Amino acid sequence: MTGREKEILEHLKKDPMMPQSDLADLLGITRSSVAVHIANLMKKGHILGKGYIVREDAYVCVIGGSNVDIQGFPTTELIYRDSNVGKVKVSMGGVGRNIAENLVRMGVHTKLISAIGDDLYGDKILEEAKSVGLDMVDTLVVQGGETSTYLSILDDSKDMILAISHMDIMEHLTIEFIKRKHHIIENAALCILDTNLPLETIEYILTTFKDKQFFLDTVSSTKAQKVASLIGYFNTIKPNRIEAEMLTGVPIKSETDATIAADRFHEKGVVNVFISMGEKGIYASGPEGGQFIKAPKIEIVNATGAGDAFIAALAKASLMELTQLETAKMAIAASGIALSHENTINPQMSEGLLFKKMEVL
Template identity: 60%
Template sequence: MKNSYIAVIGGANIDIQGFPHDKLVFHDSNPGQIKVSLGGVGRNIAENLVKLGVNTKLISVVGTDPYGLKILEEAKVIGLDMEDSIVLKDEATSIYLSMLDESGDMVAAISYMDIYEKLTVDFIKQKKKVIENSKLCIIDTNIPREAMEYILMNNNNIDFFLDTVSTAKARKVKDLIGYFHTIKPNKIEAELLTGIAINNEDDLKIASEYFLQKGVKRVFISLGDNGVFYNDGHNINHIRPPRVKVVNATGAGDAFMAALAYGHFYELGIEEMAKMAIAASLIAISHENTINPYMSIESIKSKMKEIELC
């Protein structure tokens, strides 16, 4: 049914993460734990949305190797619709290998994501109905630029949300930014996309207004443990979260985007969306899994009460 679901187009992969027991020592073998879990920015956002009770369709690509089959199997278990994804025989599913430091922050990573090049314009054309019947569509920059451009140019009535993924991948959308309804770059990505150095609140306002002038309707600039700055041309604010212990920071951005999409899906105001997004990211970083198994709309609302007290 039209407008009854969110479409997500982006990455689905296996995450392999290393957690040292003590302070990370470079150029040496570090005793610790290694965790293998399902990941990919698009897939992570989609799983968080499912946990928030939103019907979600994920358009991605996996191989028929054990990793790809595990991603498809888990999607069925949690209720994530991957019927519109490509499953390629004899192709290796994307892998993201990361090393975290003793504080839970990622210090280095290697991504093997060649399979995403199979998300071609010809394939995306076959999914036009899935995209145009969604309430909103989230795109992550793992997919090829040509596919992103085609989606944005040929679906004029859809609100597109952008997850920039990384500084390197954000470059793909620099000249397409105005086609997105909502974006959530971090400070470094915002600097890259605008050409504006961000050193204070005034710079945040100038950068956000650059995006608005390009055509973006809602701008959220993520500032890590300093919260989020948002601007929609009418409402401007900087919300700072309470301090929490970081167990694993990897999934914070994915949870943040899922909460923004939830807010838009239910037509909430920008301030409530921002508070929900911060609450979701705080819940995400408090668990060793990239996606907190206890993520829910109830847990977000509870965490929002702590933000109100800041």
């Protein structure tokens, strides 16, 4: 936003119905110049339209993958290299999309920048977003493209054993496309990226919007590797133990190892680090120091969406300016809510349920 645009915006906040001629007189510029500046403010999303209604609501911008999840659940113990009796479930997924939907269910205005095809799956993703209130206006719909598909097999304990990800369409999220979404990123309260994005696109975003708080979902150890050299640009990261080992070079076998790994992240410039230690809980490290928070034992119904809910809660906690301990508890609570439902995203996820679960941690 230019200095002149800021001046105009401040006047319109005080008087949304102020005529352009009055603005021109106040600023000592022509009416036509005021019209140009207002048009730019509208393009950038600061002004909503007639009456110069100023946008005040904070939003989170999520940039990442959207796909259709196809999950196979065996009825009994999984038998390898054989046909297993069980159930197959189709649902909307994708790390970025899942994070965004969780945020919406937590009461956070969220915009998702992703890529989908103009096919049946893409239409379904847009319909689902509309039904829950997720803003996908800025998502790229690729003509003739195939919407990403994620095929996974879970074992009898509902943990993911293997998966195949077909996400070629994400290559369409180029630097040129992101440039057209400059105002969306610039005006967000914070941004969340997942590593399904092309590396050059991630690098462009991080190096262009240097004053923006970026949260990283590493997605997997393989995909996390490509952002190893950029890790210091992120304000907050949420790796699991294996991903943390890969990004820091520190083998994590104990709680002490986790503290060393977190320190390595801080040395690179990361402000907040939340390392998932599985059943042992979370190691949270930031300006308030480091601490382990144990996760409560719960019956796992589906383990695939816990990480997405976790980072969504980190973002919500940041918007609420919660303490480090409160933030970790909110994230653990969100993860637990996700684990307790057969869907990747628990439809009962809400701000009220989050705080209720936090009370017993």
